[in-house]
Amino acid sequence: MTQLHQSILSWRNYRYLAWFIVSVVASLLVFVSQFGKPLPPSGSTWQGYVLGTFSTLLIIWLTFLGLRKRRYRSQMGTVQGWVSAHVYLGLSVPIVAFMHSAGQIEALNIHTLTFWFMMVVIVSGFIGLYAYLHVPERMNENIGGKNIAHWIRELSSIDRQLAETASAINADCCSEILSALDGTSLGGSKLVQLLGVDKSTLFSVEQGKVISNADQAAIIRILSERIPLARDDEKLSILLNTSFSLFGSRQQMLRIIRKDMRYKSLLSIWLHLHIPFTVSLLIGLMIHVFVIFFYW
């Protein structure tokens, strides 16, 4: 938007992109220097140890973001700078670690397990980065520059109007409208929010049972079927038409709110992989180092 606001990727003129390039190129030079030696490239050459130590230090430093983020009085740079460095240096970890392993990741043991833990952390981090870069803008577009509380207020105002209108319509239709209002479901588990599953229901008088009212489709269909039948009753016709258009707006608002929930869960769900696997990675790494030095 302005000079005031800067993306985490371009932070300080791509300072950490440069760091990324330098660390990858340097690691590559170290890695390549193994070729032509009697021993094939592996984690056990001096180059392998250098690369391994480097990736371990990188991983440990990367976990420090969690601490820095909570040290609000810290004078050590800004959190945005740390995030920018976290992204670029995190990106270099799989490359350096892969060179460290020299491609020996086929077997299934504690060492390769640690590698795959790392890959889960990296991939989930990528998902997070993607979400951070793209979701806020869409989220803002979705709620149209208002805050979500505004839409929830609008929704409850429509619900009030609908309940009022319904009370003037015949019992069958009234009960369907009220059950549609009652049966509307928003939110749920993280996964339900992420997938945008709509578990809304209503009680259909015609079918005599509870049916799905996902995306308010059922109630809109029911009302649209009743409107032509009410053409001789002017009062009923007006009431049905009002309800119909109110449900139309309600559908729009529920979509907005559901989408907002979805975006919000997108912004946080990757952390459910990123953090636990970081912990697993650190444990795996410790075992890996311990085993290497004492049993190899």
Added chain:
Amino acid sequence: MQSTTANHYELVIIGTGPAGLSAAGRAAQLDLENGASSPTYILLESASDISSNVRSYQKGKHVMNEPGYLDLRSPMRFSSGSREEVLGNWEDDTARYALNIRYDSEVTGISGSKGAFDIQLRDKTPLGCSAVVLASGTSGNVRLIGVENDRPSDFVRYTLPDPYIFSDQVAVVIGAGDSAIEDALALSKQNYVHIINRRSEFSRAKAGNLKDVLNAINDSDSRLECHYDSSVMSLQLPAAQGDQGCLVLTTPQGERTIPCDLIIARLGSLPPRAFLEKCGLTMSSQAAGALPDLDRQYQSDVQGIYLIGALSGYPLIKQAMNQGQDVVDFVAGNTIVPADHTLIVKRLGGAFGDKGVDDVLDYMYEKIPLLQSVSPIAFRELIIESRLFVSGEWADRVDKTLSGIGAPVIKPENSFLMEAGLFVNKFYIVVEGSVSIQPYAGAAWESSGPGAFFGESCLFSGRSQASSAVIGANSVIIEIPRRILIKLANSNKAVREGVDQSFVLGMLQAIFKPKIPSKNLLGLCARLKTQTFEAGEQLYEENTIGDCLYLVRSGTINLVRGENRKIIADQYAGELVGQLSLMGHPRRHNSAVATTRAEALVIDAVDFEELLHNNPTIRKKLEDDLSVLLQENNSLATHDSSAKLMGFLMKQGLGEATNALAIDSSLCVGCDNCEKACEDTHGGVSRLQRALGDSLGRFHVPTACRHCETPHCMKDCPPDAIHRTPSGSVYIADTCIGCGNCESNCPYNVIELVATSEPKAPLWSRLFNALSPSNSSGRAETGSVVVKHAMKCDACMSVSGGPACVRACPTGAAARLGSEQLLSLLEK
């Protein structure tokens, strides 16, 4: 003291308010010391109880003991507390000293001269004395309604100690000041209330009261009705006990009769001018509120008559009590140093050598033409509230063992007193030596000698200082805090006009740089009128013919164009508005609207032409400025979205912001780390609410302090607890008493009254506390009274590295900006 006959006393003290009681207490002490067989003084009270004014405060009202810097020096006790506690102490002490009080003794006149005064009492009892202390205050002289039957009675009242004894009645409150509003609001909780306002608005009220009363008037559920532009024609007392009386009003709609059970008139009080003049005293001016001139011992021009308390211009209780003690010693001829003597000694810090305090004050007073009409007592107070800056030989004499608050500040020659670009909340006067001022960056430095003053431009405009000032060799400069200058300017016309003229001159010179000599501008300066515009009010309309231009003194003016009022520019203090129609085509090309409350100087077309004619060099400068402005206007006018965004930002108060938090919604991931950072760095209470506040497009302005140019919150702070750092951050100091004035004055709802809590304990200690059974309830229950404090963003002035909210944002969505950066936000 000499012995007294039955109706002759050495000293007659009139009034049993804090000043009179304190004086009587001191007189009783002296009698005891001298072994007098009977009292040599008498204390006269027109009512039948002591301190009727404090007694008339609303029940339970908290009485403050301002000013905090001054120690109490009185035989009577006084500390801040409820009205009941304060009165209780005085009643006890009155009994303890067995004060010689004569109640129901209204004094109608004083005649005679020093040593032989005759006191005329309403009940005609003869009474003589050698000296008189008048401590009767002004509250006894309330303004009456001014119609028949307006004498105080059960039906017509001039005070309201307890509004809650009335219920289900119809009450009429006459007046539009703070006490009228407070009474009307309190009464309206249990009664139906009419409030009678002579004008069309409540212009004299404190903003907090103003907001409350307007809300109540506009709220259809409230039982408060306001009659604007209405005055009382007559009133009719109830025919019998329990009947209603009525009040007849002239209103814009004609005559109106209001039947009512109760009339409360709150029309203020005045010094009893007629009485004082009858006693032979000379008043300082013709103004209604004028007081007699006094010497340093509170003696009036009639030798032997002394005035203390509100009658001497000191309405605060503690000052009045100190004066009470001191004046009795003065009368008795005892040499004493006044209670504030040590304070002044500390302020002077020995810079003036062995000269006595009074001589130094006289000397300084002589040197400052601006303050010539200020009374010696007020000048003394000004010095107590100020600091001295000294250099050279003056600095050499300063007692170096003095340090801390109030002692003189030693400055090397040519060091800065004031730097361009920073905010100054002080006003400076040169007493000795000189000051060099650079009016704007790059201009020549100019030196001024004793009597010169500076610093007013930042105080008045709310913009950062344009000029810099350095102290000269061998100089003494007084630094006066904002509050004291404003108080002085409000009460003293000569000070107000003097400072204002200098402010206007400075603004004109800044506009017309390269400079026009100030003597060429003085004539124009005197002709200029200041016009005040409320937010939303229009200065001029598009397509009309322009015959004047405006120089903005304070606030923000928007230039808008077309039917949809597209904003094309915003002009701030020190900038011109409407010059286009005087320099180009006379038709206005846009309308000018005040976005905040603004003040502007009106410069007439004829004056302006003359100025250009006499000073050809400035035409070029003004034309260049105008062309820059036109380009900006154009870029705004051609981008519809920019104009819309500008309108939004103005509405959000960013036009008067110096440092506001703005969030780019397209980067914000909603992690609330900004709020958490604020909470962590400010004792567990966040001063910003990210999700609240309005948005337009990607621009979100959360509920957080804007650090306004002229902070609305500073206006009515009783303990003067709201300050501004040189970088512009507005903060609330610990001296806050939690009155809530700032909260109601803030248009952006960013101030909250919060019960002060202990800082959050570290995680491990909270874990252990939760585990230990003895402290399972969490925070300790102290049972103490919850003290509330006003809290708001302080721009992290105590956190190095700048605002924590911005530094904690992981995605760079949070940023801080001031009004100067607004244009840079817009797409080019």
